Amino acid sequence: MKANCQKTCRLCPAGGTATTASPGSGSCSDVATNCAANYGLCDNASYRDLMTQKCAKTCNRCSGSGGNTCVDSNKNCATWVQNQFCTNTFYTTDQRRQYCAKSCNLC
Structure with a gap:
């Protein structure tokens, strides 16, 4: 995509225009x-x-990009994981990765 x-x-x-950079090119x-x-x-x-x-x-x-480390961007991930944030189908994989990539083991 x-x-x-x-x-x-x-x-x-x-x-506002698309680029020709390939995915993962570090751009x-x-x-x-x-x-x-x-x-x-x-x-x-x-x-x-x-x-x-x-x-x-x-x-x-x-x-x-290869340069990013696997991190949680939200300080509430530990609580969210306990409340099934990582497995609840209400949330998309992109949402899980955005907020709690490390806690949800998405890296």
């Missing part, structure tokens, strides 16, 4: 210059899509 449907999946860079980066200052918005529901588009690297949304 990242290679063939970037526009539909909102994965295009700031210009994932931050487009905006204020990503570090706005890190707290990465998991805010109102800003998630925007932060994913503009601050993919800072928000740890680069898949297949």
Whole structure:
């Protein structure tokens, strides 16, 4: 999907057009210059899509880049795991990977 449907999946860079970079090529980066200052918005529901588009690297949304370590981006993962977050079909694999990749053993 990242290679063939970037526009539909909102994965295009700031210009809004698809790139020709291949998946896992290490091309994932931050487009905006204020990503570090706005890190707290990465998991805010109102800003998630925007932060994913503009601050993919800072928000740890680069898949297949090889440079990222397996981490949990949410401090509540231990509790969520106890409440079946990792196995409940209500949540998608992408949601599990985004918030609790390490705790859900998705890396």
